[in-house]
Amino acid sequence: MLQRLVRPLQAAFLFLILGPLFAHAAPAAPATVRFSVIKTAALPVREGLLFSGGRFGHEATSNFSAFLVQHGEHSFLLDSGLGSRVAEQYAQDMPLWMRPFFKYEDPVLPARDQLARAGLPAVTDIYLTHDHWDHASGLGDFPQAAVWVSAPERIHSQISQGTPGGAWPSQVGSPSIQWRTLTFQPVPYEGFDASLDQYGDGSVVWVPMRGHTPGSVGLFLRLNSGRRYFFVGDTVWSVAALKDASPKFWPARLIVDDDAARTQQMIDLIRAAMVRDPALVIVPAHDASVQDALGYFPKWVE
Ligand SMILES: [Zn+2]
Numbered sequence: 001m002l003q004r005l006v007r008p009l010q011a012a013f014l015f016l017i018l019g020p021l022f023a024h025a026a027p028a029a030p031a032t033v034r035f036s037v038i039k040t041a042a043l044p045v046r047e048g049l050l051f052s053g054g055r056f057g058h059e060a061t062s063n064f065s066a067f068l069v070q071h072g073e074h075s076f077l078l079d080s081g082l083g084s085r086v087a088e089q090y091a092q093d094m095p096l097w098m099r100p101f102f103k104y105e106d107p108v109l110p111a112r113d114q115l116a117r118a119g120l121p122a123v124t125d126i127y128l129t130h131d132h133w134d135h136a137s138g139l140g141d142f143p144q145a146a147v148w149v150s151a152p153e154r155i156h157s158q159i160s161q162g163t164p165g166g167a168w169p170s171q172v173g174s175p176s177i178q179w180r181t182l183t184f185q186p187v188p189y190e191g192f193d194a195s196l197d198q199y200g201d202g203s204v205v206w207v208p209m210r211g212h213t214p215g216s217v218g219l220f221l222r223l224n225s226g227r228r229y230f231f232v233g234d235t236v237w238s239v240a241a242l243k244d245a246s247p248k249f250w251p252a253r254l255i256v257d258d259d260a261a262r263t264q265q266m267i268d269l270i271r272a273a274m275v276r277d278p279a280l281v282i283v284p285a286h287d288a289s290v291q292d293a294l295g296y297f298p299k300w301v302e
Contacts (some may be wrong), residue, residue, distance in 0.1 A: 031072030033203045033223050034302040036057060037291045038066040038111045040081030041104050049249050051241035060238065061288035064104060066111040067231065068123070068297060069221065071199055076125040077111060077145075078219060078231060080138030084110045085170075089137055093168035098255070104134070112141035118298045127182065127206075129233030129285060130213040131157040131167040132256070139171055148180045150208060153215025156258075165256045182217060184208055190220065190276070191269045209235055209246065211263030212256065218266075221240050223302055229281045230273060236264045237286050242271055 015050065041064040048056035066081035083089075086108055094102065127148040128135055136157075139147060149157065160166030161173060182196065184206065189195035192207035212234045219231040220241040234256070236242060245267050246255050247260065257263045274280055283290055294301050 030224060031199070031203070032070060033072075033221065034070050034296040035078075035221060035223075035229070036068045036300045037294050038068055038077075038081060038114055038297040039109070039291065040064050040066060040083075040111055040114075041106075041108045042288060043103065043105050047238070047240070049252065050237045051246040051248055051290055052250065052253075053244060053246050054238070054240065054249065062237065062286045063288045063291050064108075064137075065285060065291060066138060067283075068111075068115070069204065069219075070300075071204055074125075075120075075123055075137075076127055077123045077142075078127050078131055079135040079233075080126055080142070081111050082134065083138030083140070083141045084108075084109045084112065086137045086220045089170040090169055092170045093133065093162075095164060096233070098164060101252070101255070102134075108266060110141055111138050114297055116169065125180075125250045127217075127219075128153065129209075129218070129231065130216040131160075131172055131215070132165070132234065133168045133171060135233075135285065136167065136171040139177065140174065146178045146180045147150060147181045150182045150215035150217050152183070152210065153213060154179060154181065165258065190273045192218075203281065208265045209233060211235060211259050211261075211266045213258050216266075225302060227281070227301075228279065229283055229301075230270065231283045231285070232266075232270055233285050235263060235270065236284050239282050239284060239287055239290055242267065242274070242282065245271060 001170045043062045044059050045052035047060045048057050049056040052218045066083045067078040069076055069078055082104060122142055124145055124146045126142060131153055155273035157167040157172040161169045184196050187195050189205055189207055194208055195208040198204040203222045209216040209218040216233050221229045247264060253260055
């Protein structure tokens with residue numbers, strides 16, 4: 001009888017002592033990593049205006065998108081798309097002579113409204129690939145969010161306001177924006193000389209892509225499925241440009257690319273990454289052909 005009682009007690013004792021050790025040794029389940037494309041507006045555009053060698057007889061679609069990225073319990077926006085106040089911002093800050101070349105069309109469906117309609121909380125962090133108007137327009141819709149940019153991009157957003165290809169005071173000029181600095185480590189990644197592994201698990205890795213603007217950044221995502229995506233901002237406007245390493249159509253390049261030679265180097269790095277991993281999906285900020293294939297919020301890419 002005593003023996004019958006002692007054995008369970010011994011087992012319970014061993015479980016209490018050793019259980020936590022085993023629990024500790026068991027590998028933690030990987031965080032859920034997935035993303036969703038939030039299309040806030042779209043514009044038909046001649047392919048020839050997107051990149052050198054593009055066809056002027058072929059109509060492409062340029063999206064204005066934000067990307068919702070989830071890593072475990074944390075979610076953030078990559079770019080903010082066109083926001084609820086884009087009409088006022090455009091009227092105030094788009095130079096008249098640039099309006100024929102840089103425009104948007106209604107309807108605009110701000111990311112904030114799409115998230116709210118889906119019952120999702122407003123995001124607490126927004127990362128900008130760069131500070132141009134079509135990426136920063138939605139910042140004001142998330143006043144509680146921290147806004148992350150690289151150090152050179154923060155300087156750019158301060159000194160370029162009011163210049164062609166510069167940031168807009170109506171979007172980045174508010175003193176209430178909670179700026180944060182995206183700081184790279186001297187750790188090479190995919191040919192880039194620095195990187196930032198945001199969660200330390202290799203799933204969300206930022207790289208500097210100076211060229212289109214002085215502090216442009218790119219993002220490599222590795223999902224739980226093992227699929228990999230490379231968000232390249234406006235380094236190219238179309239994946240078709242990568243085939244022949246084509247720069248932007250030359251007048252656009254002159255206006256919007258801060259450093260055309262550096263932008264070309266970034267295009268070469270993207271192409272090299274594609275050669276190393278042919279399954280890598282390149283996601284330019286504006287290319288609707290890529291984003292159509294991924295599907296749109298509330299659909300997730302997993
Ligand atoms: Zn853009």
